[in-house]
Amino acid sequence: xxxxxxxxxxxxxxxxxxxxxxxxxxxxxxxxxxxxxxxxxxxxxxxxxxxxxxxxxxxxxxxxxxxxxxxxxxxxxxxxxxxxxxxxxxxxxxxxxxxxx
Amino acid sequence: xxxxxxxxxxxxxxxxxxxxxxxxxxxxxxxxxxxxxxxxxxxxxxxxxxxxxxxxxxxxxxxxxxxxxxxxxxxxxxxxxxxxxxxxxxxxxxxxxxxxxxxxxxxxxxxxxxxxxxxxxxxxxxxxxxxxxxxxxxxxxxxxxxxxxxxxxxxxxxxxxxxxxxxxxxxxxxxxxxxxxxxxxxxxxxxxxxxxxxxxxxxxxxxxxxxxxxxxxxxxxxxxxxxxxxxxxxxxxxxxxxxxxxxxxxxxxxxxxxxxxxxxxxxxxxxxxxxxxxxxxxxxxxxxxxxxxxxxxxxxxxxxxxxxxxxxxxxxxxxxxxxxxxxxxxxxxxxxxxxxxxxxxxxxxxxxxxxxxxxxxxxxxxx
Numbered sequence: 031x032x033x034x035x036x037x038x039x040x041x042x043x044x045x046x047x048x049x050x051x052x053x054x055x056x057x058x059x060x061x062x063x064x065x066x067x068x069x070x071x072x073x074x075x076x077x078x079x080x081x082x083x084x085x086x087x088x089x090x091x092x093x094x095x096x097x098x099x100x101x102x103x104x105x106x107x108x109x110x111x112x113x114x115x116x117x118x119x120x121x122x123x124x125x126x127x128x129x130x131x
Numbered sequence: 132x133x134x135x136x137x138x139x140x141x142x143x144x145x146x147x148x149x150x151x152x153x154x155x156x157x158x159x160x161x162x163x164x165x166x167x168x169x170x171x172x173x174x175x176x177x178x179x180x181x182x183x184x185x186x187x188x189x190x191x192x193x194x195x196x197x198x199x200x201x202x203x204x205x206x207x208x209x210x211x212x213x214x215x216x217x218x219x220x221x222x223x224x225x226x227x228x229x230x231x232x233x234x235x236x237x238x239x240x241x242x243x244x245x246x247x248x249x250x251x252x253x254x255x256x257x258x259x260x261x262x263x264x265x266x267x268x269x270x271x272x273x274x275x276x277x278x279x280x281x282x283x284x285x286x287x288x289x290x291x292x293x294x295x296x297x298x299x300x301x302x303x304x305x306x307x308x309x310x311x312x313x314x315x316x317x318x319x320x321x322x323x324x325x326x327x328x329x330x331x332x333x334x335x336x337x338x339x340x341x342x343x344x345x346x347x348x349x350x351x352x353x354x355x356x357x358x359x360x361x362x363x364x365x366x367x368x369x370x371x372x373x374x375x376x377x378x379x380x381x382x383x384x385x386x387x388x389x390x391x392x393x394x395x396x397x398x399x400x401x402x403x404x405x406x407x408x409x410x411x412x413x414x415x416x417x418x419x420x421x422x423x424x425x426x427x428x429x430x431x432x433x434x435x436x437x438x439x440x441x442x443x444x445x446x447x448x449x450x451x452x453x454x455x456x457x458x459x460x461x462x463x464x465x466x467x468x469x470x471x472x473x474x475x476x477x478x479x480x481x482x483x484x485x486x487x488x489x490x491x492x493x494x495x496x497x498x
Contacts, residue, residue: 049411054315056411072413077294077431077444079287082413093414094291095432109443111436 033129036069039121047083047090050128056080057117057128058090062101069117069128070103076110090114165371166378167354174244175352175378176385177237183386184234185336187393188272191227192329199279201325203318206281207407214404225397231273233393235423238266246461246481249472250353256462258350261343263459268336273421275328278321286408288420289324290316291428298444317410356472419495426488427451429495458484 036050036059047060049072056072060083070090072080079094089106090099097108104113118131137145149155166175198217200209213220242262245251251259278289293316297307312319354369362369372378420428430450434443457464457480465477 049413051411058413076436077291079290079414079418080412093416093418094287095428105436109431109434109436111442111444 033127035122036119036126036128038124039126040124042126045085045088047085049080049082052117052128058083058114059119059126059128060090060101062088067119067121067126068101068103069119070099070114071117072114074110075105075112075114076108081114161375162373164348164351164374166352166374167358168370168372169355169358171244171248171355171358172372174240174248176382177241177244178347179382180385180389181234181237181241182340183389184230184237184393185340187230187390188227188234189333191223191230194223195227196329201279201322203281203321203408206279206321207404210280210404221401222397225401226393228402229396229400230393231276232421232423233389233396235266235269235273237389238269239423242266243481243485246477248353248355249465249474249477250355251462252353252356252466252472253462253470255346255350255353258343258346259462260459261339261346264339265336265343268332268339270423272328272332272336273423275324275332277421278316278324279328280404281321281408282405283408283412283415284405284418286316286410287414287418288424289320291420292424293320295431295444295448298442298448300445315410356474422492422496425495426491429491429498432495432498454484 031053034050034052034057036057037048042048042059042061044061044063047058050057050059050069058070058072058081060068060070062068070081072082074081074092074094074097076092076095076097079092081090081092081097081099083089084091088101090101090103091097092108092110095109097110098106099110099114100106102113103116105111116131118129120127120129166172195213198209198213198220200206210224213224215221217223245259245262274289274292277285279285293307293310296310297303299306308314310320310323311317312323358369419425427447431444431447434447436443438446461477461480464473465480466472
């Protein structure tokens, strides 16, 4: 599998995120602004919990051991040893398409 | 009134069983078995409480087995059914979980009391070691049983726990795959955890329990060194209490108290089921493991991603391994070759270990 449709553009508001199934893997799709989208592997590189988008702090957060990543997937705090793997995002009409970067 | 004589028929029945069971030897054994009496005698009760709670675990576990179904599509629903449709099902499940928690607490108290009373010393090293194996098995019961309701918190706890196993040097990835039944926590993990929980762990526990109790019978109950010294000083033997019926009745009263506490907790604070596990949902805020895994959980939170070029998880696992090794080998470094104990070293070490567990568990709960 090389790409999935993560939903319709209007379904996700700016400064919000959601988990999308990419085959058997969970991917976190984040809409940063009206036009800026990002997607990362949602599996925390620490001990494999599923991360979430923290809208109030504008970062990606893992509730299990308080791992924190910025919106480039880079570790900014906590125990994760490596960044989150990034996926490419583009719009195809109204569809938000996530593909392997 | 004169005491009545047993009838000839009753005498014949008694003799029939005596010939086949030789229960005179049991009576003889019980008549001579004693328990030392001193200020710390109360701590001897915790081994018995742990055993009592284990029996409750077995009984309630068998009752839960009647309705529980170990598949990802049915596990959560079957527990929901037990809690809402089966008569007293919620209470049986609540007793099962509360007694598991109390059993592990009681086992910890028993372990630390053995350390502080120096009951691990020669010739009881194997009693200590088999007791620690039993504690590890109890934690295994806790870990495997936690996944069975297939709810969010148990799903992530299993993810973290099995992921930790993958960091064990050399065998890590095989161990992780073996525990999960694949690369990720899923249906295969649930069925094998169910197998561990209801077959493998009970079999191993029965074996080690027999060994542990057998050794306790063989060597008798340990007397703390300071009590022995005091008795020797005044040229007297340490006061003893007959095991049967005196200590046995004390123990029975303590079990009765434990049962009352268990009943109150299970009835007034029934265990919630939470949300069904979803492999595509984020770990919820405030997620934390059971209290007995809180200390390592909080320690892992504090270890950075890399320490001196080594991955944080490996450092954490190495630290836990060394700590476990140090504690397991206590009878060997805690006593001199002549059998006398290094009292200050062991007491200091046990206090430090207890302080670590208590502080980190509390911090893990609060943060």
